[in-house]
Amino acid sequence: MKKIISTATKVAAVAFAMSTFSFAGPGLADGAAKFVGNITTHNQVRSDFTQLWNQITAENECKWASIEGTRGKFSWGGCDAAYNWAKNNGGHFKFHALVWGSQYPNWLNGLSADETKKAITNWMDAVKNHYPDLEMIDVVNEAIKSGGKYHSNYGSQGNNNIIAALGGDNGNYEFVAEAFRMARERWPDAILIYNDYNTVQWQKNEGIDLIQKLKKAGAPVDAYGLQAHDMMTQGGGNGGTGGGGDCLSLSTLSSVLDEIWQKTETPIFISEYDIFTDNDNTQKKCYQEQISLFMENEHVAGITLWGYIYGATWNSGTSGIIKDNKDRPAMTWLKEYLASNKGVNTTGLPTGELTPVEPEPQTPFKGKAFDLSGKIEAEDFDIPGKGKGNNSYSVSGDCNDTWNTEYRKGTSVKIGEKNGGLVLGCNPTGNYFQYTINPAAGGTFKLKATVAADGEGALVFKVGDKVVSDTLKYTGSSWTSFDEVSGSITLEKGDQILTMEVAKGYIDVDWFQIDAGKVPIAQTVKFVDNNTRQDYHVFDQNGVHMGVLTAYGFDAAKEILQNSSAVKASGIYYLRSRTTGQMQSVRVTR
Numbered sequence: 001m002k003k004i005i006s007t008a009t010k011v012a013a014v015a016f017a018m019s020t021f022s023f024a025g026p027g028l029a030d031g032a033a034k035f036v037g038n039i040t041t042h043n044q045v046r047s048d049f050t051q052l053w054n055q056i057t058a059e060n061e062c063k064w065a066s067i068e069g070t071r072g073k074f075s076w077g078g079c080d081a082a083y084n085w086a087k088n089n090g091g092h093f094k095f096h097a098l099v100w101g102s103q104y105p106n107w108l109n110g111l112s113a114d115e116t117k118k119a120i121t122n123w124m125d126a127v128k129n130h131y132p133d134l135e136m137i138d139v140v141n142e143a144i145k146s147g148g149k150y151h152s153n154y155g156s157q158g159n160n161n162i163i164a165a166l167g168g169d170n171g172n173y174e175f176v177a178e179a180f181r182m183a184r185e186r187w188p189d190a191i192l193i194y195n196d197y198n199t200v201q202w203q204k205n206e207g208i209d210l211i212q213k214l215k216k217a218g219a220p221v222d223a224y225g226l227q228a229h230d231m232m233t234q235g236g237g238n239g240g241t242g243g244g245g246d247c248l249s250l251s252t253l254s255s256v257l258d259e260i261w262q263k264t265e266t267p268i269f270i271s272e273y274d275i276f277t278d279n280d281n282t283q284k285k286c287y288q289e290q291i292s293l294f295m296e297n298e299h300v301a302g303i304t305l306w307g308y309i310y311g312a313t314w315n316s317g318t319s320g321i322i323k324d325n326k327d328r329p330a331m332t333w334l335k336e337y338l339a340s341n342k343g344v345n346t347t348g349l350p351t352g353e354l355t356p357v358e359p360e361p362q363t364p365f366k367g368k369a370f371d372l373s374g375k376i377e378a379e380d381f382d383i384p385g386k387g388k389g390n391n392s393y394s395v396s397g398d399c400n401d402t403w404n405t406e407y408r409k410g411t412s413v414k415i416g417e418k419n420g421g422l423v424l425g426c427n428p429t430g431n432y433f434q435y436t437i438n439p440a441a442g443g444t445f446k447l448k449a450t451v452a453a454d455g456e457g458a459l460v461f462k463v464g465d466k467v468v469s470d471t472l473k474y475t476g477s478s479w480t481s482f483d484e485v486s487g488s489i490t491l492e493k494g495d496q497i498l499t500m501e502v503a504k505g506y507i508d509v510d511w512f513q514i515d516a517g518k519v520p521i522a523q524t525v526k527f528v529d530n531n532t533r534q535d536y537h538v539f540d541q542n543g544v545h546m547g548v549l550t551a552y553g554f555d556a557a558k559e560i561l562q563n564s565s566a567v568k569a570s571g572i573y574y575l576r577s578r579t580t581g582q583m584q585s586v587r588v589t590r
């Protein structure tokens with residue numbers, strides 16, 4: 001039976017929904033002028049998180065080594081969990097961290113400066129593609145130089161070329177400034193944070209000096225993250241773990257905050273606060289004095305506690321404020337305090353408001369989907385939407401050239417005036433662009449594209465994660481001489497988003513065309529016994545063409561792939577018959 005909903009019922013339903021979904025945020029600091037957040041516990045978001053906190057930082061899961069432990073293979077799951085908690089609960093998410101001389105992938109060690117630059121660029125692009133709408137980012141972590149050493153293992157302190165890759169130091173932290181510029185290109189609206197430790201007690205001056213140098217260099221640094229592991233009188237040294245003695249004197253802390261503000265004029269985040277002690281009274285005293293100060297100081301924009309479960313925090317575990325499922329006195333005080341004190345935030349950073357952002361889908365550039373009756377100009381990729389998964393392009397590479405900045409203004413895509421029109425330029429491997437298409441019929445069609453390259457380049461087309469075209473390879477010697485390349489593409493009928501991705505080198509693209517107006521060429525291909533000897537293209541799940549193998553049928557081809565020592569990584573791979581165009585996936589386990 002068809003269910004009929006009366007207008008009165010609809011109105012009632014809307015009213016009910018409005019009363020159910022308040023715009024209040026989660027956590028103890030709901031409604032305050034600044035957030036009070038926390039981190040994941042043992043790489044998980046605990047079930048009590050929403051009740052207690054309204055901002056989240058992943059303790060480890062968003063660090064470079066956690067996400068890209070194997071070069072080119074990205075594991076987002078842990079970081080997604082923290083990001084999604086914020087999305088789903090009206091909380092704030094801080095990405096921690098883009099550039100850091102610690103917990104970067106091992107494979108970065110020993111790479112040349114050029115290769116390291118490529119790796120950092122690719123990493124930032126990958127983060128940008130995955131999280132285009134980040135609100136807060138720890139862009140650079142622990143780069144203060146003190147006593148001739150950086151706070152983490154940058155450059156020769158480790159075995160990496162991070163400093164050289166980003167333009168050197170030259171006494172001015174130029175590599176840090178460059179990282180901020182790269183972040184701003186990718187996240188024009190995010191709060192970009194410099195984050196470091198011992199910046200209150202031991203390297204206050206060095207930290208101020210670093211921020212001043214960044215600002216002098218014009219680096220887009222929005223905020224200064226004081227880790228605040230140095231809030232007690234003992235401990236210290238590198239790591240600044242406190243962990244003993246009494247609370248740092250309140251008057252000292254207060255005057256240090258004032259001095260940092262006066263000398264940097266940069267809003268402050270308390271980014272990793274903890275009080276390591278088994279003495280309940282001391283911990284409570286520090287919280288009382290210091291958290292109150294942070295909440296009421298107009299230059300502190302938000303507070304993140306670095307763990308809350310006793311025994312589950314870094315170092316000795318004693319910084320936890322919930323022990324054996326019971327609140328320690330510091331936690332009891334915090335709950336009471338936040339219930340009635342909303343703090344002061346005049347920093348201008350939008351950290352106190354919790355406004356849910358509804359994602360908006362991408363839309364066709366000219367208002368309707370391409371029907372494949374003519375050329376598709378590469379520069380007419382979809383208008384990006386908002387929110388996760390709704391971007392329609394990735395960020396262009398870093399190329400010196402003259403670009404048309406008007407045609408797709410606001411997208412940061414590099415568009416050149418070449419070949420008698422506009423072309424997409426500066427596209428390194430992995431760059432992609434998306435187009436909403438609407439073929440009238442499915443089938444395998446001729447595909448051609450007009451491209452230029454200086455060296456070897458290649459394009460591949462995908463729908464979702466699936467490669468649907470031949471790899472269009474091109475070797476050229478000039479960025480001004482354009483040629484046609486061709487192959488075939490297999491599409492289903494109907495509305496869909498087609499992704500054009502650079503599979504090799506750098507390649508400029510003027511336009512492409514899918515010849516769907518004619519008889520699909522699959523119908524003209526002679527019937528081939530699937531088990532005759534034939535060649536198969538092999539693609540990885542990123543659409544990168546890995547090579548060609550010869551086998552008697554798909555099953556045999558899969559077996560070869562599963563047993564080949566040439567395939568190093570576990571995952572899904574795609575086989576595409578060179579003869580029939582058919583594709584099948586194969587899971588390889590290593």
Ligand SMILES: [Ca+2]
Pocket residue numbers: 377378379421422423424509510511
């Ligand atoms: Ca064009």
